[in-house]
Amino acid sequence: MSKKTMVSFTLNGSEVDVAVEPRELLIHTLREKCLHTGPHIGCETSHCGACTVDFNGMSVKSCTLLTVQAEGADVKTVEGLAQGGELHALQEGFMQEHGLQCGFCTPGMLMRAYRLLQENPDPTEAEIRYWMAGNLCRCTGYQNIVKAVQYAARKLRDGTAESSHPLIEADAAHTH
Amino acid sequence: MIPRPFEYHAPQSLPEALALLGAHGDTAKLLAGGHSLLPMMKLRFAQPEHLIDLGKLEELHGIREENGVLWIGAMTTENELIWSALLEAKCPLLIEGAKQIADPQVRYRGTLGGDITHGDPGNDHPALMIALDASFVLQGAQGERVVPADGFFVGTYATLIEPTEILTGIRIPVPAAGTGYCYAKLKRKTGDFATAASAVTLRMRDGHVDDVRIALTNVGDTVIRATDAEDALRGQPFDDAHVDQAARRAMAACNPLPDLRGDEDYKRAMAGEMTRRALRTAYERSAH
Numbered sequence: 001m002s003k004k005t006m007v008s009f010t011l012n013g014s015e016v017d018v019a020v021e022p023r024e025l026l027i028h029t030l031r032e033k034c035l036h037t038g039p040h041i042g043c044e045t046s047h048c049g050a051c052t053v054d055f056n057g058m059s060v061k062s063c064t065l066l067t068v069q070a071e072g073a074d075v076k077t078v079e080g081l082a083q084g085g086e087l088h089a090l091q092e093g094f095m096q097e098h099g100l101q102c103g104f105c106t107p108g109m110l111m112r113a114y115r116l117l118q119e120n121p122d123p124t125e126a127e128i129r130y131w132m133a134g135n136l137c138r139c140t141g142y143q144n145i146v147k148a149v150q151y152a153a154r155k156l157r158d159g160t161a162e163s164s165h166p167l168i169e170a171d172a173a174h175t176h
Numbered sequence: 177m178i179p180r181p182f183e184y185h186a187p188q189s190l191p192e193a194l195a196l197l198g199a200h201g202d203t204a205k206l207l208a209g210g211h212s213l214l215p216m217m218k219l220r221f222a223q224p225e226h227l228i229d230l231g232k233l234e235e236l237h238g239i240r241e242e243n244g245v246l247w248i249g250a251m252t253t254e255n256e257l258i259w260s261a262l263l264e265a266k267c268p269l270l271i272e273g274a275k276q277i278a279d280p281q282v283r284y285r286g287t288l289g290g291d292i293t294h295g296d297p298g299n300d301h302p303a304l305m306i307a308l309d310a311s312f313v314l315q316g317a318q319g320e321r322v323v324p325a326d327g328f329f330v331g332t333y334a335t336l337i338e339p340t341e342i343l344t345g346i347r348i349p350v351p352a353a354g355t356g357y358c359y360a361k362l363k364r365k366t367g368d369f370a371t372a373a374s375a376v377t378l379r380m381r382d383g384h385v386d387d388v389r390i391a392l393t394n395v396g397d398t399v400i401r402a403t404d405a406e407d408a409l410r411g412q413p414f415d416d417a418h419v420d421q422a423a424r425r426a427m428a429a430c431n432p433l434p435d436l437r438g439d440e441d442y443k444r445a446m447a448g449e450m451t452r453r454a455l456r457t458a459y460e461r462s463a464h
Contacts, residue, residue: 005184022184022227025177025218044177046215047367049281058255058284063177064214065285068184069231112280133366134279 009073011036012080018067026062026070027051030077038078038107042136049135052108053077059115061134078107081114089152089161090114096163099148101139109135113149121157123149179217186229190236190342193228194317197340200226206342207231208251208290211282236289236344239263246348250289254278257288266350269357269377273304276359279367289343292328295335295398298369302329302399303391304359307375310348316341329398355379356462360454361393362446364437370394371437372446374426376454378414380464385409390422390454394437395430395447402426405451414459422455423448 004019011034018033030036030053039062042048051062054076081088090110093099100106109132116123116131123131128149129142137145147164155161187193197204204226205213216222230236236251239260246267248257257263257274264271277300278286291301292312305312305325312328314321314337328336337343351357361373373393379386388409390402405425412418432443 003183021181023179023181023217041177044218046211046282049279052281059281060284061281064211064282066184066210066214066227068186069210069229071186116280130366131280134281 005068007067007071009070009075011075012077020067022066022068024067026053026055026065026067026075029067029070030062030075036077036079039111040104040107042104047136048105048108049112050105050108052111052135054111054115057115059112059134076111076114078110081110088114089155090117090148093148093151093155093161094145096161097144097148097151097165099140099145105135105137105139109137109145113152117149117153117156122153125150177218179214180220180223182217182224183226184229185226186232188232190233190315190344193230193233193342194315194340196226196228197342198317200228202339204228206293208293209253209282209285209287211278211286212290212294212296230342241266241350244350246350248288248346248348250292250343250345251287252289254283254286254288254291255280258283267308267348269308269351269359269375270304270348272357273300273359273375276300276361276363276373282367288346292325292346293335293337293343295329295331295333296369297332297396297398298394300359300361300370300373300375300393303373303375303393305346305348306391306399306401307357307359307377307389308348308351309377309389310346312337312343313345313347314338314341315344320344322347326401332397334398351377352379354463356458356460356464358454358457358461360450360457362450369437372430372432372443372450374447374450374454376451376458378409378455378458378462380414380459380462383413383464385412385414385418388455390426390451392426392430392447392451395432395443397431397433400429400431402429402451404429409455414455414464419452419455423452426451 008017040050042050046064053062205224207227207229237249254274310325356378362371370393375391378388392400405422408422427448430444430447
């Protein structure tokens with residue numbers, strides 16, 4: 001009954017093959033077999049979104065998906081955001097705007113925001129809060145996460161970014 | 177967090193899925209979006225021996241209009257409903273409802289058909305389907321039958337669907353031009369099931385209520401169509417007295433269970449208030 005099957009999918013651009021029982025959840029495969037431990041587990045009721053990954057162009061909670069359902073899928077995790085050692089605008093935004101503290105929700109927040117900004121490159125604050133509602137954070141109170149997403153949205157749209165912090169001069173604008 | 181072991185099947189066509197369902201009977205469950213079934217399996221409330229994944233059945237996808245009737249594939253996701261230009265033009269109530277369901281990630285996976293067939297009184301689509309006068313296309317090995325939403329929901333997690341049937345599509349008559357609508361949902365936070373909610377469609381003619389449908393979410397062991405409340409309005413002028421009477425009758429139709437969302441009295445009162453608000457908004461949106 002619990003015979004293992006081979007599942008092949010693309011993870012951050014690389015092909016991976018894993019042998020899993022049908023009952024194995026994608027989050028466990030990512031963390032324990034693929035050793036991508038950025039996606040986290042914060043609940044067992046599909047609320048917190050710490051396990052969010054990008055799955056065939058959708059933000060999904062990988063705790064509520066079976067690995068066997070990922071056959072042929074294109075999966076992106078937080079480990080795939082930076083390119084050539086250069087932080088993605090969102091990672092830079094979360095850093096510049098202090099959008100994290102303990103960092104446990106951050107990989108899920110980043111992957112959700114990654115998809116959000118592709119669907120809506122210029123979201124209002126209300127849209128950011130609504131479309132990030134599947135991700136819980138215990139540390140930040142969300143305020144700086146909104147600023148971080150706004151920072152990244154600006155940078156992705158026109159290549160410039162300015163920190164909202166009055167004492168910080170963002171150097172992001174000079175690097176591109 | 178860890179489900180019991182099971183065998184996984186990923187049929188490529190509807191006949192293949194029906195054959196698997198026939199072969200495995202009561203030991204099998206259909207896997208749609210997986211955002212009710214997998215959570216129950218992770219807590220071991222459900223322990224099926226076979227999961228039949230409907231994810232590869234293209235024939236269960238899509239949103240089309242044919243002769244004044246919308247057809248929505250059962251595997252259409254909540255976000256696909258929300259982003260549908262056709263629904264925005266022809267059936268905005270469904271979008272207003274879907275936007276209040278769960279959260280973005282859940283809406284990428286959870287499907288209209290799964291929300292309906294789960295039969296959870298906390299789910300929002302049953303009330304929306306009744307307010308929209310929808311009907312459901314059920315496919316079995318012997319053929320297809322169509323059953324109306326009103327009457328489909330018979331108890332908590334219990335519907336008219338047979339264990340050997342698959343819900344393939346949902347049919348919704350395009351609401352007549354000028355039909356008002358609203359889904360008013362009270363919840364503790366984004367992503368929660370309703371404490372109480374009310375789905376309303378309303379059509380006015382010559383200063384009187386021509387037709388109205390009212391359905392209530394999560395205030396009984398299943399969705400409730402508030403027919404007495406509808407009768408308080410049909411043929412009457414739309415004024416505070418008649419709206420109040422409808423709200424009182426909606427409250428009388430409730431049979432809520434106390435839980436962490438509130439006791440019976442609170443939920444009953446909120447069902448009345450949601451009905452009042454949904455009616456007023458539906459009236460504002462109607463041609464009158």
